[in-house]
Amino acid sequence: MNETATLRARAEIDLAALRANVRALRARASGAQLMAVVKSDAYGHGAVPCARAAQEAGAAWLGTATPQEALALRAAGIRGRVMCWLWTPGGPWREAVEADIDVSVSGMWALDEVVAAATEAGIPARVQLKADTGLGRNGCQPADWPALVSAARAAEEAGVLRVTGLWSHFACADEPGHPSIAAQLNVFRDMVAYAEKEGVRPEVRHIANSPATLTVPESHFDLVRTGIAMYGISPSPELGTSADFGLRPVMTLAASVALVKQVPPGHGISYGHHYTTAAETTLALVPVGYADGIPRHASGRGPVLVGGAVRRIAGRVAMDQFVVDLGGEALEAGAEAVLFGPGDRGEPSAEDWAQAADTIAYEIVTRIGARVPRVHLHEDSGRD
Numbered sequence: 528m529n530e531t532a533t534l535r536a537r538a539e540i541d542l543a544a545l546r547a548n549v550r551a552l553r554a555r556a557s558g559a560q561l562m563a564v565v566k567s568d569a570y571g572h573g574a575v576p577c578a579r580a581a582q583e584a585g586a587a588w589l590g591t592a593t594p595q596e597a598l599a600l601r602a603a604g605i606r607g608r609v610m611c612w613l614w615t616p617g618g619p620w621r622e623a624v625e626a627d628i629d630v631s632v633s634g635m636w637a638l639d640e641v642v643a644a645a646t647e648a649g650i651p652a653r654v655q656l657k658a659d660t661g662l663g664r665n666g667c668q669p670a671d672w673p674a675l676v677s678a679a680r681a682a683e684e685a686g687v688l689r690v691t692g693l694w695s696h697f698a699c700a701d702e703p704g705h706p707s708i709a710a711q712l713n714v715f716r717d718m719v720a721y722a723e724k725e726g727v728r729p730e731v732r733h734i735a736n737s738p739a740t741l742t743v744p745e746s747h748f749d750l751v752r753t754g755i756a757m758y759g760i761s762p763s764p765e766l767g768t769s770a771d772f773g774l775r776p777v778m779t780l781a782a783s784v785a786l787v788k789q790v791p792p793g794h795g796i797s798y799g800h801h802y803t804t805a806a807e808t809t810l811a812l813v814p815v816g817y818a819d820g821i822p823r824h825a826s827g828r829g830p831v832l833v834g835g836a837v838r839r840i841a842g843r844v845a846m847d848q849f850v851v852d853l854g855g856e857a858l859e860a861g862a863e864a865v866l867f868g869p870g871d872r873g874e875p876s877a878e879d880w881a882q883a884a885d886t887i888a889y890e891i892v893t894r895i896g897a898r899v900p901r902v903h904l905h906e907d908s909g910r911d
Contacts, residue, residue: 533861536782536815536899540572542580543905544759544775544869549584551773552753556740559747560731562588562610564754566596571820571893572758572778573901575603581757582607583908588731590752594623594630601626610655610692612665620644620652629653629691633665638678645687654679655692656722660714660734661707662698669718676722683727692731693719697746700738701763708739712746738762741772759869760877760888768878776876778892779868780899784833785848786812787858796850797842801827809853813864816847820894821866822884829883830875833864837875867891 553561563581565574578589578600588608591597597611598619611623612631621644623630632638632654645652656679659666667675682688695715699705715734722729731749737756739746755762759776761769769776788810796802796810804810811833817823826843834856841852851864865874877888884891 534783534900534902535785536780536819537902538571538895538899539779539781539868540576540901540903541775541777541779541869541905542576542903542908544777545572545577545580545757546584546908548757548759548774548777549581549586549753552740552751552756553585555772556735556744556747556751559733559735560587560750562586562590562733562750562752563757564590564752565600566590566592566754567893570755570758570889571895573903574600575605576901576903576906577758578605580906580908588750590754594619594628597628598622598626601628612655612657616640621648624648624650624652627653629655631655631657631665631694632675632679633657633659633667634671635675635678638675638682642682642687651686652688653691654688655694655729655731656690656727658693658695658715658718660695660711660718662696662711664696666695669714672718672721673725676725676727680726690722690727690729692733692750693722693727693729694732695734697734697736697739700736700743700746701766703742703766708743708746712743736762738766742766755889758892760892762889764878769876776867776869778877778895779874780866780895781868782813782815782864782866784811784858784860784862784864785814786810787853787860787862795842796852797826797845799843802842802850802852804852806855808855809858810841811851811853811858811862811864812848813851814848815866815899816845816849818846818896819899820896821849822880822886822891822894824886825880825884829866830879831864831866832872832874834858834862837873 563586569577591611592613610629657666733750735746735751740751794804829840877891881888
């Protein structure tokens, strides 16, 4: 039992596995640079340690959703190319410009604000123009693209900004053969061609996310953006397992059993008594719950490795705890309960939890709360 076993719960983050995943993904897109996406605290894994590990493994770019996430990387001393893409009016444009962060622009309001900020700072902004090629979220519609490109070029000619990238995002790359994949690629090529005809000379053109990096090589262009795959989770079971792609899950979530007790037959367990014991049995109390990110939707179904076997949650997940029926087997308080991990000891995976909660594995790892300490293993890359 390792030195972290006395913690109520912990999420062990294997940075050696993360580095290996980055190298494997770079090999799959060998003609392109790789952006390591570390938004949402690196999908719950810890943004700063994961960003450093990814750079050590050859990631040329880091990606975040919000400017605050990007600025936090800079505050931690992380250098190199950093891009952020989710802006709202009045955002910290000047701070981002002064921190040498690439900012994404999808419309005229954003371009106007970054131009004003760069002018005030006296530093040219690094701007990437996002095209809506069919996802229907952020990004500039094809009909509005000429006006945005024209305004960006004028600002570039005035020395206020540099258009460093042209990019977009897939809607259905995790569904192999979906017709929207080819359609979006065609629209993206057309929008890039138009911008380049108008004089834009981007450093990078990119549309590939994790699933496209793994299965759509024609989408790689100059840069691929890998999020969930970098953390060793398959972006879609239909595409294959993590092992199929040579990836290893990075997070192991475990807790120390808080109590073991005998109860009689017919004993109700947890709120609502949705589970009652069929016979005299032994119960183990696992001290994590939905306040820690354990999905309540997995009540009665979530798998846990405890006492040498994978068992299901008995009854509802509560805010801070859940119960496992050991079937009468003996166990000591303090024993380890492993919710998910890479599977080396037969423990469930994050995908197993996703299926139990009717969601995706992205959500399982990302939702693990700050109350669960992250224990980063192999921070020294020399120990890989």
